[in-house]
Amino acid sequence: MPGYVITYFPVRGRAEAARLLLADQGAEWKEEVVSIQKWMAGEVDLKKTAVFGQLPQFKDGDFVLYQSNTILRYLGQKYGLYGSNDKEKALIDMVNDGVEDLRQNYIRLIFQNFETGKQKYLEELPKQLCPFEGLLSKHAHGSGFITGSKISYADYNLLDLLQNHQNLAPDCLKSFPLLSAYVERMTSRPKLKVYLESEARKSRPFTPKK
Known part of the structure; x- marks a missing residue:
């Protein structure tokens, strides 16, 4: 091992x-x-x-x-978990960079202005989640992974970030059916x-x- x-x-x-x-x-x-x-x-x-x-x-x-x-x-x-060609790798990296952008916003909230900034952050969160919902919708009617039919390293980063936000606000994915189903699929993978x-x-x- x-x-x-x-x-x-x-x-x-x-x-x-x-x-x-x-x-x-x-x-x-x-x-x-x-x-x-x-x-x-x-x-x-x-x-x-x-x-x-x-x-x-x-x-x-x-x-x-x-x-x-x-x-x-x-x-x-x-x-x-990194695609099979340069274009697939670039798309995976693009998504992961998008996850990082949202993660930075989350980190600033948690460590810098949680008490005064949480309400505004949650009000603006749907706009930040929309791109990920849109990306899911492009593949297998939303039933695949974030960049296609095959899981990538970016999926694990996105799952972690979404779970962080569900911990922050349990209903934050309520208006995002594809992301909600995505979290369920990912967390149901046996291992x-x-x-x-x-x-x-x-x-x-x-x-x-x-």
């Missing part, structure tokens, strides 16, 4: 999409948990050696990566379902705050 190790804080956060991908592909990995308090206080040696001073860190044997989206693309290539129902997953909060 590959010697995968995810080093991250005791939350889902930026590492969760990679966990979803690995679980769904039947891969095993080890978790190395870093205290948020010690990291912020500069008491963790890894902070000095991390390429950009950030986590997650991902190890595949002796090979080490940082940056969550780079980790996803790497795993996407390893498991055949992924086992992980989602595991104590390891349930014990990790979405973020330090929520």
Whole structure:
């Protein structure tokens, strides 16, 4: 088995999409948990050696990566989740970049202005979700994956982000039938379902705050 190790804080956060991908592909990995308090206080040696001073860190044997989206693309290539030609890869990357844009908005809300900005954020959220609903509608009448009939690494990132928003506002997908059905399909995939129902997953909060 590959010697995968995810080093991250005791939350889902930026590492969760990679966990979803690995679980769904039947891969095993080890978790190395870093205290948020010690990291912020500069008491963790890894902070000095991390390429950009950030986590997650991902190890595949002796090979080490940082940056969550780079980790996803790497795993996407390893498991055949990155399209079959340059155009398919570009579309997957495009969707993943769109997920990242929305994730950045979500992160700013959670960590910078949650108390004063939540209502406005939720009012504007439908406009942010519409492109993903539209992308789903282009493939198999909305019953496929986000870029077509085959799952890609971007699907795991999108699923994680949608679940973050469902935690924030349980009815946020009510007016998006294709996205709602998409979440149900993804979370019903047998191997992924086992992980989602595991104590390891349930014990990790979405973020330090929520």
